[in-house]
Amino acid sequence: MLIAGEASGDLLAAELVAALRAQLPASNSQLPASPVFFGAGGAKMAAAGVELAFDLTQHSVIGITDVLKKYFEFRRLFNQLLALAIKRQPDVVIGIDFGGFNLRFGQAVKKYVRENPFSTWKPKIVQFVSPQVWASRPGRADKLARDYDLLLSIFPFEKDWYAKRVPSLRVEFVGHPMVERMRKSELRMQKLENSATPKILLLPGSRKGELQRHLPVMLGALKLIQEKMPAAKAKMVLPNPALMQLAKSLGAGMEIQIGELPWALAESNVAIASTGTVTMECAFFGVPTVTLYKTSWLTYQIARRIVTVKSLTMPNLLADETVYPEFIQNDATPENLSRAVLELLQDQIRRELIKLQLAKIILSLGEPGAASRAADAVMSLFA
Numbered sequence: 438m439l440i441a442g443e444a445s446g447d448l449l450a451a452e453l454v455a456a457l458r459a460q461l462p463a464s465n466s467q468l469p470a471s472p473v474f475f476g477a478g479g480a481k482m483a484a485a486g487v488e489l490a491f492d493l494t495q496h497s498v499i500g501i502t503d504v505l506k507k508y509f510e511f512r513r514l515f516n517q518l519l520a521l522a523i524k525r526q527p528d529v530v531i532g533i534d535f536g537g538f539n540l541r542f543g544q545a546v547k548k549y550v551r552e553n554p555f556s557t558w559k560p561k562i563v564q565f566v567s568p569q570v571w572a573s574r575p576g577r578a579d580k581l582a583r584d585y586d587l588l589l590s591i592f593p594f595e596k597d598w599y600a601k602r603v604p605s606l607r608v609e610f611v612g613h614p615m616v617e618r619m620r621k622s623e624l625r626m627q628k629l630e631n632s633a634t635p636k637i638l639l640l641p642g643s644r645k646g647e648l649q650r651h652l653p654v655m656l657g658a659l660k661l662i663q664e665k666m667p668a669a670k671a672k673m674v675l676p677n678p679a680l681m682q683l684a685k686s687l688g689a690g691m692e693i694q695i696g697e698l699p700w701a702l703a704e705s706n707v708a709i710a711s712t713g714t715v716t717m718e719c720a721f722f723g724v725p726t727v728t729l730y731k732t733s734w735l736t737y738q739i740a741r742r743i744v745t746v747k748s749l750t751m752p753n754l755l756a757d758e759t760v761y762p763e764f765i766q767n768d769a770t771p772e773n774l775s776r777a778v779l780e781l782l783q784d785q786i787r788r789e790l791i792k793l794q795l796a797k798i799i800l801s802l803g804e805p806g807a808a809s810r811a812a813d814a815v816m817s818l819f820a
Contacts, residue, residue, distance in 0.1 A: 438527040439476040440518065440542060442493045442535035444643055444676050445714050446566070447479035449614055449808075450533040453565065454485040456812035475525065477518055478533070490521055511538070519545050526558040529815060536568030540580065547584040561818045565589040565811055571598045574743055582606040586818055589811045592755065593801050611810040612803025619699065619721050620805045635666060635782050638701055638724070639673040639691075640710035641684070648680055650731040651711050652687045657771030658709065662778055669782070674701045706788075707781050709774060712749040716761065720752045721799055723792040726761045727777045729769040737766050755798045760791060
């Protein structure tokens with residue numbers, strides 16, 4: 438059983454399913470040679486042959502406010518999946534990212550097993566992509582250690598972090614899946630800057646709420662940039678057509694591309710991006726990026742009291758320094774963003790230095806083959 442609640446997790450789950458299918462026929466494990474995959478996710482999981490109870494990626498939310506608005510809907514979906522798990526009794530339950538939902542789900546499954554000691558169902562519980570307990574609420578690591586059989590990490594520092602706090606939890610660093618995906622494309626090697634026509638890429642996010650909060654600020658910044666640099670061209674990349682319609686309604690008049698982010702990154706000089714997974718893709722292509730994040734007042738007030746890391750931008754955390762200029766909440770203004778972008782566009786030496794920093798970060802993410810290594814680790818639970 439696999440559960441993914443976001444587009445990035447949907448892709449990661451599909452890759453893991455393919456890797457597990459490739460290994461199971463030759464395996465000597467307790468699992469059947471012809472496995473059945475079911476759960477909740479999105480289109481990529483369905484295409485990989487996962488039987489979906491529903492498309493959970495359509496319910497993706499961000500921040501406390503959005504979660505509260507959809508609390509009863511999420512509770513209904515959660516209970517539906519838990520009933521499905523109890524009915525079908527999978528050998529393995531794998532949560533793919535989406536930590537707020539998946540950690541509670543894994544705990545609920547283990548609670549059911551503990552309360553039914555005469556049941557023959559003894560599932561292994563796995564989480565693929567560590568929840569960011571190292572950034573806030575580190576006490577949640579204890580719950581992971583209590584309920585989880587395996588945690589699959591995609592960032593190199595996480596294994597040591599858990600080893601110091603909950604040594605009983607098995608954590609395996611499998612590498613970042615992006616390395617494998619990007620290796621399949623030669624775009625990275627072909628990347629060339631065109632200084633005569635600066636190209637700015639806008640990456641406001643993959644959720645409706647992110648677009649509504651980030652895009653007005655980005656468009657304001659773009660206007661200021663083009664006032665100072667009229668030759669600058671802009672493009673936006675979004676994950677689906679529905680968000681494109683929202684972007685247009687918010688005033689986006691530039692070219693909007695659906696998917697195929699590597700192509701856009703390969704031809705960009707600078708990006709403006711929401712903090713999140715996409716900043717790692719920017720890093721892989723060596724694109725100097727200005728990052729931002731805005732959320733509701735309530736979510737921000739809670740987060741600023743519990744978040745302990747210096748930055749919300751992963752390349753900055755991996756480098757332990759400010760590689761990408763970052764603007765959070767009230768600091769995310771058109772003036773601040775435009776100033777940072779113009780400084781990058783006008784300073785080629787600084788852009789080259791940033792690219793060198795990014796290259797070191799990418800090297801730290803491991804070799805290609807994260808999904809295969811993750812499948813190996815899952816299979817080892819049944820050796």
